[in-house]
Amino acid sequence: MSATKIEVMPVAGELEQKASEMTVGEGEQEDIVDPWTVTSASAKGVDYDKLIKRFGSSKIDAKLIERIERVTGKPAHHLLRRGIFFSHRDMHFILNQYEQKKPFYLYTGRGPSSEAMHLGHLIPFIFTKWLQDTFDVPLVVQMTDDEKFLWKDLTLDEANRLAHENAKDIIACGFDINKTLIFSDLEYMGQVPEFYKNICQISKLVTFNQVKGIFGFGDSDCIGKIAFPPVQAAPSFSSSFPHIFNNRKDLPCLIPCAIDQDPYFRMTRDVAPRMGCLKPALVHSTFFPALQGAQSKMSASDPTSSIFLTDTDKQIKNKINKYAFSGGGATIEEHKEKGGNCEIDVSYQYLTFFMDDDEKLENIRKDYTKGELLTGYLKKELITILQKLVTEHREKRAKVTDEIVKQYMTPRKLAFDY
Numbered sequence: 001m002s003a004t005k006i007e008v009m010p011v012a013g014e015l016e017q018k019a020s021e022m023t024v025g026e027g028e029q030e031d032i033v034d035p036w037t038v039t040s041a042s043a044k045g046v047d048y049d050k051l052i053k054r055f056g057s058s059k060i061d062a063k064l065i066e067r068i069e070r071v072t073g074k075p076a077h078h079l080l081r082r083g084i085f086f087s088h089r090d091m092h093f094i095l096n097q098y099e100q101k102k103p104f105y106l107y108t109g110r111g112p113s114s115e116a117m118h119l120g121h122l123i124p125f126i127f128t129k130w131l132q133d134t135f136d137v138p139l140v141v142q143m144t145d146d147e148k149f150l151w152k153d154l155t156l157d158e159a160n161r162l163a164h165e166n167a168k169d170i171i172a173c174g175f176d177i178n179k180t181l182i183f184s185d186l187e188y189m190g191q192v193p194e195f196y197k198n199i200c201q202i203s204k205l206v207t208f209n210q211v212k213g214i215f216g217f218g219d220s221d222c223i224g225k226i227a228f229p230p231v232q233a234a235p236s237f238s239s240s241f242p243h244i245f246n247n248r249k250d251l252p253c254l255i256p257c258a259i260d261q262d263p264y265f266r267m268t269r270d271v272a273p274r275m276g277c278l279k280p281a282l283v284h285s286t287f288f289p290a291l292q293g294a295q296s297k298m299s300a301s302d303p304t305s306s307i308f309l310t311d312t313d314k315q316i317k318n319k320i321n322k323y324a325f326s327g328g329g330a331t332i333e334e335h336k337e338k339g340g341n342c343e344i345d346v347s348y349q350y351l352t353f354f355m356d357d358d359e360k361l362e363n364i365r366k367d368y369t370k371g372e373l374l375t376g377y378l379k380k381e382l383i384t385i386l387q388k389l390v391t392e393h394r395e396k397r398a399k400v401t402d403e404i405v406k407q408y409m410t411p412r413k414l415a416f417d418y
């Protein structure tokens with residue numbers, strides 16, 4: 001009798017955490033965090049310390065923040081100081097490079113699934129802009145129109161059009177045109193053979209079994225999805241950008257992204273040494289909560305959960321007043337007696353993302369917790385800040401012409417020599 005041969009794939013280090021294991025808890029309700037789903041059973045949102053353990057990344061602690069300040073000679077961005085960028089891989093290596101005046105580059109991206117970008121989409125780009133200004137390094141921004149074609153009900157042309165529309169919002173964040181390349185996968189693939197070559201190299205090193213484990217693909221997923229992860233991995237290698245890096249393949253990459261994108265880069269880090277490439281470093285952010293509360297993230301497909309970058313002052317005011325989940329008491333009396341809960345109060349959470357003034361924020365936290373401030377006050381502060389932010393964004397975006405988009409999206413040398 002011939003025994004059935006069971007194939008057990010040897011998986012190394014960072015690939016050991018499988019998506020399927022991340023969603024199964026022992027008796028308790030676990031958070032679900034993968035590139036397609038982010039939900040938590042708790043009103044406080046995802047337990048990020050647990051996530052660091054499950055993903056095998058490292059916490060951005062006070063020591064690292066201090067080192068960033070020491071090395072750059074600049075105060076850390078509030079998104080770092082307030083724990084919104086909370087996790088990393090190999091950030092010390094990037095700081096070593098910088099200290100030794102050696103180059104590295106930034107890579108981030110956006111899946112262009114809808115015209116309407118919301119506040120949550122802006123967070124990685126606001127932080128990336130700070131990184132670019134602080135470290136003075138090149139930035140590549142991948143627009144995964146191919147990904148959105150595969151996952152959503154979109155034609156190729158529509159996905160590509162959305163890539164250009166979203167590029168305007170990204171450009172409006174203020175990235176230096178001489179230091180930034182934005183590229184659409186659908187276009188870049190045909191323009192730069194080195195990109196496709198890297199994709200081929202990567203795909204040869206990852207088995208079907210492994211992507212199933214990492215991304216949870218099933219038998220009825222189209223094979224386009226299964227082939228996509230190498231496309232998101234390839235920009236982590238400097239050889240994908242021969243115009244920028246003068247064909248060098250040894251330049252380190254730092255990827256700012258939301259933590260749900262980490263599976264792609266665990267895979268990338270696993271294949272990198274076998275390609276003779278460096279593993280990309282990462283800094284991960286938490287999710288931007290939905291207006292209804294931190295159990296889920298802001299989602300463009302649910303307009304009541306989101307503040308869009310196209311919303312009018314009136315819409316912003318109405319949405320926050322109507323939907324922003326309050327951590328305050330049910331009645332004014334109860335609120336004054338027991339105080340508010342900042343951990344679950346959406347207006348407070350949003351203020352931590354967007355209010356620059358540390359002292360003012362801390363006073364709001366104290367006074368709201370004591371019950372001295374009412375939810376209405378927090379909402380009013382937030383409405384003012386967001387109306388200003390969205391208006392400024394709208395004005396900057398209106399100045400971005402198709403011609404400017406084309407310049408950012410043309411493969412070319414940037415203002416760095418290698």
Ligand code: TRP
Binds near residue numbers: 107108
């Ligand atoms: N997959 C991402 C999304 O759907 C887009 C993306 C591509 C990305 N490359 C990236 C995000 C690198 C962060 C970092 O939004």
